[in-house]
Amino acid sequence: METDEVLVKRTLGGETDCYGVLAQRHADYLFGLGMRLTAGNRDFAEDISQQSFLRAYKYLKSFNTKKKFRQWLTGIAVNCYKDLSHKENRYLSLEATDEPSYTPDFGGNTGFYELIRPLTEEERTIFTLRYVYEYRIDEIAETVGLKSGTVKSRMSRALEKLR
Amino acid sequence: MNRLEAVIEKEKEVSYSQRDKDVFSSHLLILIHQEEESKRFHRKLWLGLFLGIGIMSFSFSAINEIVNDFAVGLSNVMAGDLTTVATLSYGLSFVLLTLLKKTDFIFN
Numbered sequence: 001m002e003t004d005e006v007l008v009k010r011t012l013g014g015e016t017d018c019y020g021v022l023a024q025r026h027a028d029y030l031f032g033l034g035m036r037l038t039a040g041n042r043d044f045a046e047d048i049s050q051q052s053f054l055r056a057y058k059y060l061k062s063f064n065t066k067k068k069f070r071q072w073l074t075g076i077a078v079n080c081y082k083d084l085s086h087k088e089n090r091y092l093s094l095e096a097t098d099e100p101s102y103t104p105d106f107g108g109n110t111g112f113y114e115l116i117r118p119l120t121e122e123e124r125t126i127f128t129l130r131y132v133y134e135y136r137i138d139e140i141a142e143t144v145g146l147k148s149g150t151v152k153s154r155m156s157r158a159l160e161k162l163r
Numbered sequence: 164m165n166r167l168e169a170v171i172e173k174e175k176e177v178s179y180s181q182r183d184k185d186v187f188s189s190h191l192l193i194l195i196h197q198e199e200e201s202k203r204f205h206r207k208l209w210l211g212l213f214l215g216i217g218i219m220s221f222s223f224s225a226i227n228e229i230v231n232d233f234a235v236g237l238s239n240v241m242a243g244d245l246t247t248v249a250t251l252s253y254g255l256s257f258v259l260l261t262l263l264k265k266t267d268f269i270f271n
Contacts, residue, residue: 016195019192020188023191028181032177032179050187054194112174112177
C-alpha cells in the first residue's frame with residue numbers, strides 16, 4: 001500500500017485518480033471529525049468532509065510531505081467547519097433549535113453531542129482534538145493556527161463550561 | 164469529571180463511516196475535473212481577450228495610419244487639381260451605383 005506522501009506526489013504529478021485513493025482512505029476520519037465538531041449533524045459533517053477534500057486538493061502543492069497528511073487535512077477541515085458555520089445559516093438554524101423533539105442525526109454517541117453543545121466552535125474543536133483524538137497541545141496549536149498558550153486557556157474555559 | 168471522562172471514552176469507541184465511499188470519491192474527482200476545466204476555460208478566455216485586445220489595438224493604429232495617409236493624399240490632390248478630384252468622386256459614385264443596381268451579378 002502506498003503511503004499518503006507518495007499518493008500526494010503522484011497526484012501532483014498529474015495522476016488525479018491517486019487523490020481518489022487518498023479521499024477514500026481518509027473519508028471516514030474526516031466524516032467522524034465533522035460529526036463530532038457539529039455535534040452529530042450528518043449533512044454538515046458530509047459537507048465539511050467534501051469541502052475539506054476539495055480545498056486540500058487546491059492547496060496540495062503547499063503540503064509539506066515531511067508532515068502527516070492527516071494532520072494537515074485536519075487543519076483544513078477545522079477551517080472548513082468555521083467557514084461553513086459562518087456562511088451557511090441552515091446549519092446554524094439546525095444546531096440552535098430549541099425544539100425538544102430535535103435530536104442530532106443518526107448514530108454516534110449522543111451523550112458526547114449533548115456534552116459539547118454549549119461550547120463555541122473553537123472550544124469544540126480544541127476539546128475534540130485534545131480529548132477524543134489525543135492531539136498534543138502544540139499539534140492543536142499548529143492545526144488551528146493559535147499559540148499554545150491560547151489553546152491551553154481556551155481548553156480550560158471549555159472544561160469550566162462542561163463541569 | 165468522571166462523567167466527562169466516561170462520555171469521552173465512549174465517544175472514542177464510536178467509529179464513523181462515510182456513506183458510499185466509492186461514490187463519494189468519484190464525486191470528488193468529478194468536481195475536481197470540473198473545477199480544472201473551468202479554470203482552463205477561464206485562462207483561455209483571458210488569453211483570448213488579451214490577444215484580441217492586442218490585435219485590435221494594433222489593427223486600429225494601422226487603420227488610423229492608412230486613413231491619415233489617405234486624408235493627407237486626398238487633401239494634396241484637392242489642393243492640386245479640383246477637376247481631378249471631382250472626376251474621381253463622380254467616377255467612384257457611378258461605379259458604386261452601378262454595383263448596387265447589379266446586386267444579382269455580385270451575389271449570385
